[in-house]
Amino acid sequence: MSITLFKTTLKKNWILLLIFISVLLLYTLEMTLIYDPENMEALTSMLKVFPEELMKAMGFSDLVTDLTAYLASWLYGMLMFAFPMIYCIILGNKLVAKTVDNGSISYLLSTPNSRVKIIVTQGIYAILSVAVLFTALFSISVLICEAKFPDLLDIGAYFKLNVTTMLVNTAVMMVTFFFSCLFNDSKYSFLFGAGIPIMFLLMNMLGGISKDAEFLKKISIYGWYDPVKLVRGKDYFNLNMLFIGIIIVLFIASVLVFKRKRLPI
């Protein structure tokens, strides 16, 4: 990995990360503020005015009353992967395919740094930035909850929830990164790198609506775990390992395809 390149990549992309952290924190803050442990019925009945299908598609479950499960359902049911997905699509495409498309990568490659080193550096940035995103979200939302509702949040369960959510988002990051390395044309990189995650998201939403469509949720990467069950103690260790496996495989595949391909620059 090249420290110089990493610093430059960070300098060019930290604002993008900051924007997503801010937006997601704003949502977290809002969701925490409308939570009322004494009167969950008022909240659920208020949301009853929306069609039930819409609520299910968004992953909202009206059976939860405790703060941890409430956050798992209302925030981690969709928002915490739908928004980061956009981040992954933008960043993944920007890190490699865009530089090949506009030819600026020729400057990186005309220095004594191998293709492998350059792609590994960009890939590490991609993964670390998702980790930073969730570390920031986790720690700040814990602070918010503790300030508003002392001792109501099950921090251990909430931590596990964040780990799994971070891993699924990192896996999606690597999907877009892989296509970014595969295609020379950022048009195609975008088509696949954005198309596949969006398809997963839509499948997860549709799968939540009815029993008939449930299989869609099962094949969508976002539907492989249930955030509410997770905070209630279901063990997702194997799934976490699977996500890590996917991340590693896609990372290696990205490096290999980039190492071998022809660059029209």
Added chain:
Amino acid sequence: MIEVKNLTMKYPSGKGIFDLNFFVNQGEVMGYLGPNGAGKTTTIRALLGFMKPNNGTAAIGGMDCWYKATEIQKALGYIPGEINFLDGMSGDEFLKFMHDMRKTKDISFQKQLLEMFELNPKGKIKKFSKGMKQKLGIVTAFMHNPDVLILDEPTSGLDPLMQNRFVDLLLSEKAKGKTILMSSHMFEEVEKTCDNVLIIKDGRIVKQSDVQTLKITQRKGYILKTTDINSLAQALQSENFEIGSIHNNSVEVFVSAHNVDRLIKTAANFTITHFDIKVQTLEDIFMQFYGQEEKSR
């Protein structure tokens, strides 16, 4: 220093370069000429290790350009044909970045180059004019004192004054013993700096020659005006000069270098009101070579 053997690189479109063979010795400046789409940039892509050849090899300093690209880059300077810097950087940030990526620290030559090209690298590159970007590209390619330079149309976008500065730079680098391969559209620039010239067309090398021979065989067009155009044309024709076109009272004659004296002596018998050299475009020169090629077949 640069050695290309049976190099073939095909694109899906069927274009590409086919069975190229040439070498550039250490300390030699090689001009690489050809019309657009002839395969100049493709050859350079192979030399930089951006693309793996379908067949044959390209090597710099004895190292294979595809497998040893990283090693080769340590002593290589490169100006891309289409310069695109990294987004959002200022000029001096970019130069610093390139030094860091190359792990070079000596910025004395960089300073000299910036002065030579009167470039102030402050400010966002995005706001630079085309000429300034080109200058920044030149400084980037030369500032770490590489042994080998691969330059893809290095003077495009430069004004004539800066083109001359660039010629001076090339000559001084040549004096230092650098090996240079330069693709160009400007024959004058090649003429002033290069020892030898390769001419490529449709992906194949159609001519390799030293610049002196090229100059001698090169015909130039002269435009003569006189009061009695018909007799002048007749006189030139009887002396076996190649006449291009005759307009009103001017005649265009094509003469190779060793026949210029004869032309002047023939024309001296007439009242010449105007004598001009027709500007030769690279295309004219190509046409001449391709014409010769056709004839020799």
